[in-house]
């Protein structure tokens with residue numbers, strides 16, 4: 001990447017910002033296309049970007065050593081006080097791209113003790129994201145040992161809790177647009193004070209804010225944003241909504257696009273996510289997913305998407321009969337439970353999470369082709385489910401290796417967000433979509449979003465190579481038998497039971513986790529729901545049912561997993577404090593294993609999932625890699 005925009009000035013006086021904004025109005029701001037693969041020699045470190053040592057040390061404690069491409073370009077510009085629109089793929093590190101410079105500015109400027117309102121507001125579309133961004137800021141502040149007050153405001157808080165949170169005032173508020181607007185309209189936040197103190201406004205996940213129905217709130221809020229306020233807009237996809245927001249809030253910003261425009265597919269999907277599909281009837285999806293999981297053809301952890309809550313319970317009950325433990329996540333569950341499920345899954349307490357995303361409700365209505373009516377306002381979107389829930393949107397699931405679309409999302413943009421839950425930062429991942437004939441249309445839309453035309457064979461979403469017809473057929477009888485036993489009534493009862501459990505959990509969680517925030521293991525979300533105990537003979541797939549090709553494939557997937565430093569036995573240990581950094585693949589992976597990987601049929605090697613960040617094992621399919629072996633920094637073998 002060219003060495004540009006590397007001249008940060010750390011402190012910006014209000015006067016200077018004012019002048020700059022005036023200047024920005026007449027300047028034609030550049031569109032910066034950031035190349036994703038940086039030339040090693042030109043790679044920058046955080047120091048060169050102008051970050052101060054305390055922040056760099058904090059990052060180091062989080063095992064974050066080098067900036068991602070979007071961070072390399074955005075951080076210096078933000079430090080200079082520019083308005084920035086950053087569009088970069090899911091998982092590319094956009095959160096730190098704005099958090100680091102804004103914290104640096106706050107540390108350097110030490111906000112005036114006389115101010116009556118916060119100096120920084122970060123707006124996100126969902127409560128889950130509020131919590132995620134809040135945790136990220138607080139952990140950085142703690143690691144830097146600086147005195148900054150950050151609060152999250154959500155619409156479930158009582159007025160008195162909001163007032164308490166706003167007393168002080170805090171330096172940073174993380175919230176949704178609707179909630180900040182409520183605070184303003186109820187006088188908990190004074191417009192005049194806000195205009196005097198607000199110096200940075202961030203619109204995170206900007207491509208989603210309007211589809212969540214926040215347009216009126218953001219419009220109302222924009223009236224309270226002073227001209228000199230630096231505005232940052234982060235988004236994973238571009239859309240008419242992002243343009244609208246840009247016009248509403250920003251003053252002639254720098255537009256950062258990652259990576260270079262031109263390669264449409266690379267424009268939106270992380271390169272390190274391998275995409276596969278399986279074409280099957282809707283009815284056969286259960287047997288296919290059983291084969292994928294039971295024969296261990298996909299790497300854990302696995303995030304499975306369905307389009308309805310009933311379907312997620314149907315899947316859970318179906319899995320239970322085969323001894324596969326999973327948890328469900330949806331908008332119906334209480335907020336505390338959802339948060340806890342996310343944390344427990346991220347910490348590795350269970351391997352399979354079945355999520356119903358919000359595609360039915362807060363659909364990506366900015367996708368013009370979706371034909372799904374745009375939500376007019378939050379008032380009109382009232383429903384039993386939590387309107388501020390968003391499992392897909394921006395949530396940083398840790399170490400999800402595989403995303404399975406059990407049902408295809410309803411829009412192509414939804415697909416991008418779903419599969420963006422894997423392959424985050426420098427990790428690799430895979431997605432497998434089960435596509436029924438009824439879903440071909442959306443599948444074509446997805447392919448065309450990636451720049452493919454429907455007549456040619458898909459280049460980017462390949463047929464899943466590891467599952468043979470025989471393997472599927474060998475499981476068919478059992479799968480269909482069990483599927484019949486998962487009746488509508490059973491699904492309804494389990495759903496109600498789970499909700500009851502989680503409401504109880506939620507109360508316990510509230511009290512308990514205030515005192516013991518790290519005690520994730522207390523409540524199990526992957527508990528069995530079915531009344532009928534699973535039949536013991538269904539737990540294991542007998543040898544005679546396994547076909548040799550699939551067995552071989554399964555072995556390769558397991559080896560890849562070992563190569564990445566995971567094993568079933570170390571999962572809980574990882575959670576109990578072993579950092580990812582300490583997982584040593586050399587202990588679980590031998591030279592013989594490397595040979596097995598290399599001698600595998602080429603189509604198996606096409607799963608390029610064997611990177612361990614920048615350290616590792618090389619099977620760069622579809623061709624056999626030139627380098628075969630493993631290397632760890634400071635531990636060459």
Ligand SMILES: Nc1ncnc2c1ncn2[C@@H]1O[C@H](COP(=O)(O)OP(=O)(O)OP(=O)(O)O)[C@@H](O)[C@H]1O
Pocket residue numbers: 063064065066067068071088089090091092093094095096235236393394395396420424425426
């Ligand atoms: N420089 C870095 N090096 C390694 N990991 C990083 C770096 N920056 C961020 N990460 C990690 O990458 C993950 C994804 O980051 P983040 O959630 O900010 O992505 P995002 O671009 O906002 O994705 P999305 O569009 O899905 O919200 C996080 O776990 C974060 O801690």
